[in-house]
Amino acid sequence: MLPINRKKKIIDELSIKGKVEILELVDLLGVSAMTIRRDLDELEKQKKLIRTHGGAALPQAIIGEQSYEQKLSEAHIQKKEIAQIAVGLVKDGMRILLDSGTTTLEIARLLKSRTNITVVTNDIKIAAELTDSNLEVILLGGKIQNGVGAILGSYAEQMLKNIHVDILFLGAHAVHASLGITSATFEKASIKKEMINVSEAVYLTVDAHKFGKKAFAKIAGVDSVTGIITDSTISKEVEEIYKEKSTFIKGVTK
Incomplete structure (x- = not known):
């Protein structure tokens, strides 16, 4: 070798x-x-x-919180690749939930030209992106995380308890085969758990570099999501590990 x-x-x-x-x-x-x-x-x-x-x-044994600018600059091509796969799952008439994050922002950008879709989000940047679209947009209320634009806390979680959506596109800081899907803070993990509870289908949208890593607060087990959407740079060995736990959808190398 x-x-x-x-x-x-x-x-x-x-x-x-x-x-x-x-x-x-x-x-x-x-x-x-x-x-x-x-x-x-x-x-x-x-x-x-x-x-x-x-x-x-x-x-980095434990992944910490990053600023919005840091997230935006990382794996940009891979996030677009993930978004292309995700929007293919969205049908007319659906109600979808976009978790906060730069990967889900790319999904929102691809949905802008669509109609007859309701988008619920806890991300002020995603809501702003969709302001001039023909989509129905619902922004959760609550505390805004400075420097990131995510909306968190009990008010947002209470709003979630009163809705039901067809698909959630979930973000995460890290994904580990045994430790599960994790986030940087308890507050973020809490709202993501509530998002999972109100969703018919849950697709984890994460680029390849987040696998095998861990963050502070657990969201859910890998086997609790409907599917995992990632990019084509994922290695065969890592893919095989996670295919045993959930439906695995990855981009195609161009």
């Missing part, structure tokens, strides 16, 4: 597990411990992992 392929395999394992041991990589890749140590050292220099005693871990 070429060094570049071996290193990719190591990163894929980290994406799934969060941390790996040298001995398990020796068994997996069929090379010496010295070769694995050299690979880990080089990957650490590239800031792709952190060396630990006997192995390595992802540089």
Whole structure:
């Protein structure tokens, strides 16, 4: 196996597990411990992992909150790819719920030209994007998260308790095979749980780099969503892990 392929395999394992041991990589890749140590050292220099005693871990064990500008600049092409898949699930007459986030903002942009659809959202930027559309738009009320534009809290959750939608497009900070779908704060996790409760179908919309990671507050198990929509950069190994837990829909490499 070429060094570049071996290193990719190591990163894929980290994406799934969060941390790996040298001995398990020796068994997996069929090379010496010295070769694995050299690979880990080089990957650490590239800031792709952190060396630990006997192995390595992802540089960010727990994902924190990011500003809107940070989110907007990350994986932009992949978010557009996810949005293209998502809008294909939306039929005329549907009532859909768009969770706050930059991936769901891309979904909103693609829905702007549609009619006979109701969009409920807790994101002021999504609501603003759809202001000049022919869609019926319902913005949840409550506390606005500064720097992000998400609406959170008990008022928003109470509004959700009084509606029912056909599809929820759910965002998340991180997705882990055993720890589930997670968010940066209890407050965000709480409103996302309520969104799941009022939705007929739930599609998790996350780009490939969020898999194998974890954030502070649990939203739900991976097997509790109708399907997972992601982009074409997802590795085969990661895809196989999550296909066992939920319907998996990914973009097609162009």
